[in-house]
Amino acid sequence: MDLVNPEIDAYLTRVAKHGDPILAEMESVGAARSFPIVGPQVGRLLEVVARACGARRVLELGSGFGYSAYWFLRALGPEGTVILTEGSADNAREADNYLTRGGFAGRFRIEVGDGLAIAESLTGPFDVVFCDVDKHAYPQALPIARRLLRPGGLFITDNMLWRGEVLAAAKEDPATRGVVSLTHELYAASDFVTALVPIRDGVTIAVKTGA
Numbered sequence: 001m002d003l004v005n006p007e008i009d010a011y012l013t014r015v016a017k018h019g020d021p022i023l024a025e026m027e028s029v030g031a032a033r034s035f036p037i038v039g040p041q042v043g044r045l046l047e048v049v050a051r052a053c054g055a056r057r058v059l060e061l062g063s064g065f066g067y068s069a070y071w072f073l074r075a076l077g078p079e080g081t082v083i084l085t086e087g088s089a090d091n092a093r094e095a096d097n098y099l100t101r102g103g104f105a106g107r108f109r110i111e112v113g114d115g116l117a118i119a120e121s122l123t124g125p126f127d128v129v130f131c132d133v134d135k136h137a138y139p140q141a142l143p144i145a146r147r148l149l150r151p152g153g154l155f156i157t158d159n160m161l162w163r164g165e166v167l168a169a170a171k172e173d174p175a176t177r178g179v180v181s182l183t184h185e186l187y188a189a190s191d192f193v194t195a196l197v198p199i200r201d202g203v204t205i206a207v208k209t210g211a
Contacts, residue, residue, distance in 0.1 A: 003161055003163075003164065003198060003200070003201065003202065004198070004199065004200070009041075012041055013040065013041070016040060016041060016044055018040060018043075018044070020102075022070070022098055022101055022102045023040070023043070023067070023070060023071075023102075025098075026065065026066070026067050026070065026098055027039070027040065027067075029065070030067065035064065035065070036064075036159075037064060037065075037067040037068070038067060038068050038071075038132070038158055038200070039200055041199055041200055042068075042158065042199060042200050042203055043067065043068065043070075043071035044071070045197065045199065045203065046068060046071045046072055046075070046130070046156065047071045047072070047074050047075040048075075049128075049154060049156070049205060050072055050075035050076065050127070050128055050154075051075045053127060053128070053152065053153070053154055054127070055072070055075060055076055055080065055127035055128050055154075056076055056077070056079055056080045056081070056127055057080065057081055057125070057126045057127050057128075058072045058076065058080070058081070058082045058083070058126065058127060058128040058129075058130065059082075059083045059085075059119065059122065059126045059128070059129045059130070059148065060072075060082065060083065060084050060085060060115070060130045060132070061085055061115035061116060061119060061129065061130065061131045061132065061133050061141055061144070062085065062086070062087075062115050062131065062132035062133040062134075063084035063085055063086040063091070063092075063095060063110070063115075063132075064086065064091055064095070064132070065086075065091045065094040065095045065098065066084065066091075066094065066095030066096075066098045066099050067098075068130060068132065068158075069082045069084050069095065069099060069108060070098065070099060070102055070104075072128070072130070073099065073102070073104045073107060073108065076107070078107070080107060081107055081108060081109070082107070082108045082109075083108070083109050083110075083111065083122070084108060084109070084110045084111065085110075085111045085112075085113065085114075085115035085118045085119070086110065086111075086112060086115070087112070087113065087114060087115070088112075089112050092110045092112045095110055096110055115133050116133060116137060116140050116141065116144060119144045119148065120144070122148060123148075124147065124148035124149065124150065125148065125149065125150035125153065126148045126149055126150070126153060127149075127150060127153050127154070128149075128153060128154045128155075128156060129141075129144065129145040129148055129149055129153070129154070129155050129156070130156045130157075130158075131145070131155070131156065131157040131158070132157070132158045132159070134175070134178075135159060135162065135174075135175035135176070135178045135179050136174035136175050136177070136178040137178060138157065138178040138179055138181065138182040139178060139181045139182050139185060141155075141157070141182070142155070142182060142185055142186070142189075145206075145208070146191065146192075146208070149208045150208070151208055151209065151210065152207065152208065152209075153207075153208050154205055154206065154207060154208075155186075155192065155204075155205075155206040155208065156203065156204065156205050156206075157182065157186075157203065157204045157206075158201065158202075158203055159179065159201045159202065160179060160182075160183055160196055160201070160202040160203060160204045161196075161198060161201055161202025162175065162176055162179045162201065162202070163201060165179075166179060166180055166183070182204075183196070183204065186204055186206050189206075190210070191208060191209055191210030192206040192207065192208055192209065193206065193207045193209055194206040194207075
């Protein structure tokens with residue numbers, strides 16, 4: 001289903017041009033492969049909120065070939081770092097290539113493997129934890145974000161409207177159940193304040209309020 005009027009979506013795409021040839025190349029590759037990158041509108045949102053909270057350390061749970069990390073790196077400044085986690089070694093190599101060509105060499109680290117498992121071995125604090133792992137595993141990301149984020153840090157999760165599947169009465173498939181479960185947990189959490197932004201496929205931004 002179209003979560004945003006296609007004409008509005010096209011208007012935003014025309015207006016919010018980033019002018020970055022590496023990002024444009026990544027967008028073309030994503031379109032050609034039907035690879036689910038977050039896209040330029042969500043990418044710009046990631047850059048804005050990372051700048052707004054003065055982020056310097058970002059963890060991505062699920063990174064693909066580096067598109068969202070590229071937007072974060074634009075926000076962090078020369079002292080900032082992003083840790084990418086990605087299950088595919090091929091995607092990780094592509095991410096390294098794109099991010100290096102974009103001028104971010106030395107400011108990122110890529111860990112190949114299960115993002116949730118890798119995160120268990122990391123120590124905080126992080127300013128941002130971005131979640132884009134397999135949807136059935138979404139609820140497992142919340143305790144990780146809770147442990148690793150500093151107070152005032154952001155837990156950002158993509159695909160939280162899941163193509164409108166969250167409206168299905170049964171919600172029998174594991175992916176939809178995972179998305180719906182995390183949504184309810186975030187809004188019920190006493191140590192996070194959450195908003196779901198209905199842009200593209202839905203993005204939650206949750207601010208950690210507790211220690």
